[in-house]
Amino acid sequence: MGMLPWRDNDERILGPTTVPSEGNVAFYAYMSTSLVNPSSFHTLIFDTVITNDGNGYHPNTGVFIVPESGLYVFTWVMRQWTHATHGTELMVNKISSGSVFLHSMTDDHSVTGLVVIHANQGDDVFVRTQVDNNYGNIGSDYHGKTSFAGWKIN
Template sequence: MSLQTFPVLILCAFYFLTYSYIYADQDENVDVNTDWKWAVRKIKELEEQVRIQDERILTLEKRPTASEWASMVDIRKTVQKQHDRIVQLEARIDELETQTEIENNELVETRSPEHMHVTNSKRPMIHSKRSMAKNKRLLLQPTTVPVETVAFFAYFSTHNPPSTHHHILAFDTVITNVGKAYHPHSGTFIAPRTGLYVFTWTIRLWGSSYHTSELLVDNNIVNTIYLNPVDQIDGSVTGTAVVLVNQGDDVLVRTGSTYNNGDIKSDTNGRSSFAGWILM
């Protein structure tokens, strides 16, 4: 029942009581009239409901709005940041005061004639103060741990004849494998963590050999390179990609779906290679 209907009910109940009172016999006892008692009870119930609704409305009016809640949260965050900054500045001030005090003491002792006669028992005290100041500085250093380095570099130990399409190039000679994420037997790099990576690969060809090669990340082609020496040059081609890789994704180089013939060259005159590293 809405609050707007309460006045109407009260008014109806008032007319009903007035009507019953006027037309009641003079010798009729109002207290024993059933309709009268019901009307009085109903009025009291309506008044109680109105009172409860008024209290609820008053409570709702006192509650903060969504914008007020957001402002309160922002204020609390600002206060917390200011508190943290104050704590850092106080620690820095203590460090500087300690360092200044130690330097002043060393300067006075250096200028004093008695400095040449400092006993061995006083020297450890000075070193102790230096150690305390150093420890304080270390405690104030940032505690964030840098991202662990991930990097690899591998090349073919000899010529490789991947004349078929979609042949994975397994660069078998590993020079660098920080993080042990590159697997030379399968030619696959498995990302140990999510991050932004750089990958580069070089294919050397000569004579009648020609190849298209692709860089795949999580089975998706990211970059493609092609070289055809046409029996005229002994050269190489390099592809590079900067790509976001999720933890557990496979990264590899394979031959393309078209234009593949002959050996991929790799010897002391020029290596076919594959490398990658994490940026952040």
């Protein structure tokens, strides 16, 4: 868990891409438990899947493999509590396409990222921690879920 979905030699380790869907493409998943002190470049795993139309989201890796080329909306929510700092970024293959940062000194806080981007069939889309300023837990419980969602709009 937490492994980058690409090896240094650009060899794909996630296996085959998904089959194009015959309808909507949309997914929503959240973390079933909090993540304890993740390190830099840790791929976040959203293991509880609520929606997975098009079967592009893979809860064992945290990666959405784009089943159809098109315009997509991706959003992610990160929750943390007192004395935690994390930056997260939405990755499309090896390219950071959006990022958010949260530093919580007191109480519970959350931050939401949103990206609208063209993605090609077979692209890997995932959320990971950034290179630095990562300490404390990323929370997910009944008070609020750390989540990841995406849907094709065109």
